Amino acid sequence: MNLEELEKQVTRLEDIQEIEDLQRMYGYYFDNAMFQEVIDLFSENTESVEITDHGVFRGKEAVRKMYGGMVGVPRPGWMFFEVMQSQGVIDVAPDGKNATGRWYTPSFECRPFGGTQKQTWQFGVYNNEYIKENGRWYFKKLHWNLTFWTSYERGFLKVPKLSDTPFPNADAPATAYHPYPSGYHVPYPFKHPVTGM
Amino acid sequence: MATLEELQKRLQRLEDIKEIERLQRIYGYYRDYGDWEKVVDLFSDNAESVEVADHGVYKGKEGVRRYYIDLIKGGKDKKSRTGVMSIALQMQGVVTVDPDGKHARGRWYGFLMEARPTLSLHEGEMRQTWGHGIYENEYTKENGKWMFQKLHFFLNFRTPYEDGWLKTPVVGQSGPSRDVPPDAPPTTWHPYPSGVRFPVHFKHPITGK
Numbered sequence: 001m002n003l004e005e006l007e008k009q010v011t012r013l014e015d016i017q018e019i020e021d022l023q024r025m026y027g028y029y030f031d032n033a034m035f036q037e038v039i040d041l042f043s044e045n046t047e048s049v050e051i052t053d054h055g056v057f058r059g060k061e062a063v064r065k066m067y068g069g070m071v072g073v074p075r076p077g078w079m080f081f082e083v084m085q086s087q088g089v090i091d092v093a094p095d096g097k098n099a100t101g102r103w104y105t106p107s108f109e110c111r112p113f114g115g116t117q118k119q120t121w122q123f124g125v126y127n128n129e130y131i132k133e134n135g136r137w138y139f140k141k142l143h144w145n146l147t148f149w150t151s152y153e154r155g156f157l158k159v160p161k162l163s164d165t166p167f168p169n170a171d172a173p174a175t176a177y178h179p180y181p182s183g184y185h186v187p188y189p190f191k192h193p194v195t196g197m
Numbered sequence: 198m199a200t201l202e203e204l205q206k207r208l209q210r211l212e213d214i215k216e217i218e219r220l221q222r223i224y225g226y227y228r229d230y231g232d233w234e235k236v237v238d239l240f241s242d243n244a245e246s247v248e249v250a251d252h253g254v255y256k257g258k259e260g261v262r263r264y265y266i267d268l269i270k271g272g273k274d275k276k277s278r279t280g281v282m283s284i285a286l287q288m289q290g291v292v293t294v295d296p297d298g299k300h301a302r303g304r305w306y307g308f309l310m311e312a313r314p315t316l317s318l319h320e321g322e323m324r325q326t327w328g329h330g331i332y333e334n335e336y337t338k339e340n341g342k343w344m345f346q347k348l349h350f351f352l353n354f355r356t357p358y359e360d361g362w363l364k365t366p367v368v369g370q371s372g373p374s375r376d377v378p379p380d381a382p383p384t385t386w387h388p389y390p391s392g393v394r395f396p397v398h399f400k401h402p403i404t405g406k
């Protein structure tokens with residue numbers, strides 16, 4: 001093996017590590033209500049952000065629209081999100097500039113619901129895209145699919161989702177919103193590691 | 198093109214991260230089974246401290262031993278109480294290795310499922326609980342091996358299965374022990390619903406702030 005080949009292999013591992021860190025840091029920033037830090041993780045050439053049934057928000061401007069309203073807004077102590085970024089599978093394209101990532105997110109939450117405080121369980125799946133610009137990895141596309149959003153007391157079989165939450169200022173309606181019990185499978189971004197299909 | 202020396206450094210950093218992730222996850226497997234002697238051996242002889250929830254700060258390797266063996270285990274020869282279960286999933290690790298390659302920090306989420314007494318650490322009625330908290334730990338590399346230098350766990354909530362965090366944020370709040378007293382009081386005891394967020398150790402990957 002020559003040095004050039006070795007550098008390619010090392011770079012690929014560094015890329016995967018950096019992307020995993022990016023996604024996990026996104027989680028910590030989000031849960032800590034550090035929304036300016038969240039916005040700064042997105043490329044200026046961001047394609048879109050789509051979360052549950054909020055709808056599609058296109059471009060970096062839309063990222064600011066999505067998270068900007070929450071920057072610096074104090075959150076009451078009882079309100080929280082702990083969205084655990086788990087089980088990441090990262091694929092870096094041969095060009096070393098683009099990548100995909102799949103993640104699970106089990107979550108504990110407490111947020112206002114119809115004027116009352118509600119404790120909820122939530123679960124979802126990310127299919128995200130990342131881009132390397134000026135030597136750094138950024139989010140290019142973020143898409144979170146809701147599996148269930150249920151009250152702590154009742155559970156996902158009884159209450160798969162507490163309500164629909166479309167945002168009126170979205171650029172387009174949600175492209176995929178199929179919570180439990182639809183049986184919907186969020187498409188895999190990766191190829192089968194053995195058969196290559 | 199990179200030189201061999203540069204590549205070696207880059208590869209070393211990746212190996213360090215993987216080894217620290219492994220250390221933290223193995224800590225989780227040992228603690229879940231109450232293998233406290235093995236847990237103590239994961240700490241450097243030059244360990245700074247261990248601080249968990251509201252127990253207070255235990256300093257030095259001797260403090261680490263007092264915390265895990267005397268307090269948590271309940272004594273060197275104490276057998277685990279029948280029915281006690283503690284699972285703390287070690288999740289979402291972000292590990293930052295210092296440029297010198299000898300020191301590192303790591304942030305993790307701990308996601309807990311437990312069956313445990315709540316009147317005190319070892320006595321009283323057993324409850325089934327959900328818990329959540331954040332680790333901000335420090336690691337040191339000595340003689341080519343990564344070890345804990347400091348372990349610090351900030352508890353968000355520990356709630357009975359039947360209630361949830363909104364109704365009962367914390368059960369089993371025992372406070373600093375009188376029998377095995379800490380070297381200093383708790384520094385970050387701010388469970389839900391305080392709204393206090395445990396600061397992140399890492400710098401923003403884009404802005405560097």
